Amino acid sequence: MTRVHLPLSIILSSLIVGLSGCGGPQIPANPPSLCFMEAPMLDDGSGERAPRANEWVTLILGQNAAMDRTAPAQDCTEQPIRWPSGEECGREDGTPTSSTLQDASVIVRQVDPNTRLVWIQTHRYAGDSNEALGPIALVEKSSAIGEVRPAGWVVRSVGMLRGYTGDVTLRLRGTPQEGLLIAEGTACSEDDDSRCARSARILPMVGYRFMPTPVYTSDNECVGAAQIYTTRYQEATLPSGWSRLFHLTSSFQYAGGGLTVIESITATDTSEAHPEVPPRRFRLVDAQRSISLEDGRLIAEGTPVWPRMLSHDGSTAVDTDDQSADADSASE
Numbered sequence: 643m644t645r646v647h648l649p650l651s652i653i654l655s656s657l658i659v660g661l662s663g664c665g666g667p668q669i670p671a672n673p674p675s676l677c678f679m680e681a682p683m684l685d686d687g688s689g690e691r692a693p694r695a696n697e698w699v700t701l702i703l704g705q706n707a708a709m710d711r712t713a714p715a716q717d718c719t720e721q722p723i724r725w726p727s728g729e730e731c732g733r734e735d736g737t738p739t740s741s742t743l744q745d746a747s748v749i750v751r752q753v754d755p756n757t758r759l760v761w762i763q764t765h766r767y768a769g770d771s772n773e774a775l776g777p778i779a780l781v782e783k784s785s786a787i788g789e790v791r792p793a794g795w796v797v798r799s800v801g802m803l804r805g806y807t808g809d810v811t812l813r814l815r816g817t818p819q820e821g822l823l824i825a826e827g828t829a830c831s832e833d834d835d836s837r838c839a840r841s842a843r844i845l846p847m848v849g850y851r852f853m854p855t856p857v858y859t860s861d862n863e864c865v866g867a868a869q870i871y872t873t874r875y876q877e878a879t880l881p882s883g884w885s886r887l888f889h890l891t892s893s894f895q896y897a898g899g900g901l902t903v904i905e906s907i908t909a910t911d912t913s914e915a916h917p918e919v920p921p922r923r924f925r926l927v928d929a930q931r932s933i934s935l936e937d938g939r940l941i942a943e944g945t946p947v948w949p950r951m952l953s954h955d956g957s958t959a960v961d962t963d964d965q966s967a968d969a970d971s972a973s974e
Contacts, residue, residue, distance in 0.1 A: 675796035677718035695748040713764030731864035732856030738765035751812040756783040759812040772829035778803035801852025815896040821847035837875040844868040878956040900934030
């Protein structure tokens with residue numbers, strides 16, 4: 643099976659050209675094939691078949707990569723497999739370790755009949771975070787070009803994705819010039835699978851790469867990592883001995899080149915010392931914010947309510963003499 647990898651110098655030159663145009667990153671009508679593999683054939687040679695996990699691995703990670711072996715340190719474009727840590731804004735903790743490649747390491751989602759998003763989870767984070775890191779590639783089926791190149795699969799864009807590994811969805815929104823990759827996944831604790839977290843990682847498509855980038859305001863103030871939690875829990879012990887459970891649910895939709903995020907957070911108080919007292923809702927907060935892609939940067943209007951609510955209400959004392967179930971409702 644034939645595989646071709648474009649030299650890094652050509653890729654970087656193309657990326658610079660893509661970033662230098664007016665109005666943000668531009669992608670030509672016929673983007674280059676960053677990496678290529680010949681279409682796999684049925685055993686009897688009667689036609690093409692879908693690539694298998696091991697074939698996606700060698701296409702996206704290079705010819706030295708193989709199943710049941712430790713993942714290599716770079717992808718097929720010679721870019722290192724690592725999560726950026728240079729910017730203080732949105733910096734995320736954790737050091738991933740290279741893992742053995744298995745069929746379960748390869749996540750393939752269809753964009754259209756001829757296009758796939760393929761995420762290869764080459765590294766894992768310690769603990770029960772259920773987080774993985776690895777190359778994410780936009781792969782397109784290509785027709786034969788005379789005698790120059792046979793029919794096959796080509797990598798059109800590639801980058802690094804860090805995300806939760808459960809029930810993964812991969813989607814593209816927007817256009818090649820102003821596109822967003824939205825990667826959702828779920829993480830559940832080994833001790834309590836009733837309080838799973840689910841989040842969406844947002845990666846802009848800049849040139850021929852998916853670029854991890856933090857979110858800023860229009861005034862260049864840091865908002866944080868480009869990660870939207872759609873479900874999240876956190877419990878705090880109050881000075882009174884009561885427990886306060888924060889539960890976030892959110893939804894988002896893509897329109898007009900950006901995302902609108904609608905959040906709802908409920909804080910509920912309980913006491914093991916008073917099991918006869920039913921859970922009491924301490925506060926309900928609803929909020930809306932937006933994230934747009936502007937010249938390769940993610941710009942937010944409004945900030946997440948979650949960290950501010952934890953900071954403000956995570957240690958507020960409960961009036962245990964008040965047995966009422968009044969709900970303090972707020973909107974931002």
